[in-house]
Amino acid sequence: MGCMKQSQEGARVLIEYCAGALDPVQAAEVERHLESCTDCRELAEKQMELWEALDGWKAPQVSADFDARLYARIAREQAAPSWKQWVRRIFEPAAPVVWWKPLASLGVAGAVLAVGLMMHTVPHPAGAPQVHADQVDIEQVAKALDDLDILAPVNPM
Amino acid sequence: MGAEAAQPSVNPGVNKDMEAVAALERDAELMLRVRGGDETSFALLLERHRAPVVHFLYRMVQNQAVSEELAQEVFLRIYRSRANYQPTAKFTTWLFRIATHLALNWIRDGKKEKSQESLNEELLDGVERQVPDRQPTVEQELLHAVRLKEIRRAIEALPEKQRAAVILHKYEELDYAQIARALGCSQSAVKSLLFRAYETLRSRLAHMA
Numbered sequence: 620m621g622c623m624k625q626s627q628e629g630a631r632v633l634i635e636y637c638a639g640a641l642d643p644v645q646a647a648e649v650e651r652h653l654e655s656c657t658d659c660r661e662l663a664e665k666q667m668e669l670w671e672a673l674d675g676w677k678a679p680q681v682s683a684d685f686d687a688r689l690y691a692r693i694a695r696e697q698a699a700p701s702w703k704q705w706v707r708r709i710f711e712p713a714a715p716v717v718w719w720k721p722l723a724s725l726g727v728a729g730a731v732l733a734v735g736l737m738m739h740t741v742p743h744p745a746g747a748p749q750v751h752a753d754q755v756d757i758e759q760v761a762k763a764l765d766d767l768d769i770l771a772p773v774n775p776m
Numbered sequence: 777m778g779a780e781a782a783q784p785s786v787n788p789g790v791n792k793d794m795e796a797v798a799a800l801e802r803d804a805e806l807m808l809r810v811r812g813g814d815e816t817s818f819a820l821l822l823e824r825h826r827a828p829v830v831h832f833l834y835r836m837v838q839n840q841a842v843s844e845e846l847a848q849e850v851f852l853r854i855y856r857s858r859a860n861y862q863p864t865a866k867f868t869t870w871l872f873r874i875a876t877h878l879a880l881n882w883i884r885d886g887k888k889e890k891s892q893e894s895l896n897e898e899l900l901d902g903v904e905r906q907v908p909d910r911q912p913t914v915e916q917e918l919l920h921a922v923r924l925k926e927i928r929r930a931i932e933a934l935p936e937k938q939r940a941a942v943i944l945h946k947y948e949e950l951d952y953a954q955i956a957r958a959l960g961c962s963q964s965a966v967k968s969l970l971f972r973a974y975e976t977l978r979s980r981l982a983h984m985a
Contacts, residue, residue: 627971634974638946665978672984673946673977675920676927678831679840681847685830686822689848693855708856 623649624658633659637666803867810858818858822851825868828948829875835943836879838932846878865957872950872958876940883936923984930980937961938973945970 623629635641636649653660696704803824809817829850833843853874912920931939937959944950944958956963 627968630971631967634970665982666974668984669974669978669981670946672923672927672981676835676924676931678834678947681827681830682840682844685826685844685848686819688844689822689851692848692852696852696856704856711853711856 622656622658623652624656624662629659630662633663634666637663637670804863807854807858807861807867808863810855811861818855821854821867825871826851828868829871832872832875832943832948833879835931835947836876836940837882838928842882846875846882849878850875866954868950869954869957872944872948872954873960876944876958880936880940926981926984930977933980934973934976938969938976941966941969942973942977 621629623633632641632645632649636646641649653663696707803821806817806821810821826847830843830847833846833850834840837843837846850871854871931942934942940959941955944955950958952963952966955966959966959969961969
């Protein structure tokens with residue numbers, strides 16, 4: 620195993636090791652590496668210290684009247700006119716709505732359509748060479764016919 | 777061989793995973809009952825997730841009154857959308873997605889400044905609550921308060937998404953996939969956010985070791 624500290628993925632594994640989130644096999648592998656790599660050992664020690672420091676920050680207890688206040692809000696909302704409830708459902712959805720994604724898709728689709736329409740309406744610039752190609756073909760056919768004419772008298776018929 | 781097969785699993789991780797799966801199924805089952813109009817199931821869901829949601833929001837906004845207000849909004853939105861609930865994702869992921877969204881919006885709206893006055897009072901309250909049972913000396917209490925303040929300030933100084941990622945990872949023990957869903961980004965983005973956040977925190981809190 621190379622130095623884990625050198626890569627972001629390696630450092631991530633070290634962080635998970637310090638959090639105790641690795642399975643026993645992975646953890647043993649990291650421990651073997653830490654025995655031989657000073658840099659990684661130092662990083663792991665610092666991460667462990669940080670982990671313990673963060674443990675010291677406890678959140679306060681939830682207020683005793685939390686549920687009562689919530690149920691009062693629910694009751695108020697249910698007592699509201701149905702149109703208000705619908706407005707809330709639209710403008711305050713449970714899961715956040717990512718508006719820019721469908722708008723971006725629509726924008727890209729519109730741009731593709733606009734480019735397609737422009738290409739369809741603008742005269743094809745490749746028209747001239749195409750005519751030239753046709754002319755070449757006609758000339759070749761005419762020349763071939765002339766050649767046949769030249770050959771005709773020689774025909775033993 | 778038969779005796780071996782009869783032995784219970786000795787790997788505690790397996791039991792923990794099975795418990796987690798059972799808990800997830802329980803959440804989805806309760807939510808489906810709420811969808812069917814069962815109010816008791818909503819009370820059970822509230823009982824199971826009230827504290828984690830409030831604690832997550834408290835660490836995000838660092839104000840108890842605001843965190844409870846936002847947590848109420850989370851549960852209100854869940855209740856409001858019960859009729860359309862589909863158990864397509866883990867309930868906790870959905871829960872923390874809503875909570876993260878509300879917390880980030882609150883922070884971005886600049887509401888934090890309005891509540892700064894109460895922050896210092898809360899800091900002292902928090903310290904008082906966290907003192908262990910045995911009687912600490914005044915010096916120990918002050919040291920604890922200073923350390924706690926530094927931790928809070930260091931986390932508060934992180935960019936919003938890094939802060940949310942660290943809190944969800946460290947305190948709520950969500951995995952990368954769940955954090956990614958909660959933040960609305962990819963798993964590789966979450967790894968990057970956590971890597972940078974922990975790097976910053978190690979640097980800022982190095983003197984506390």
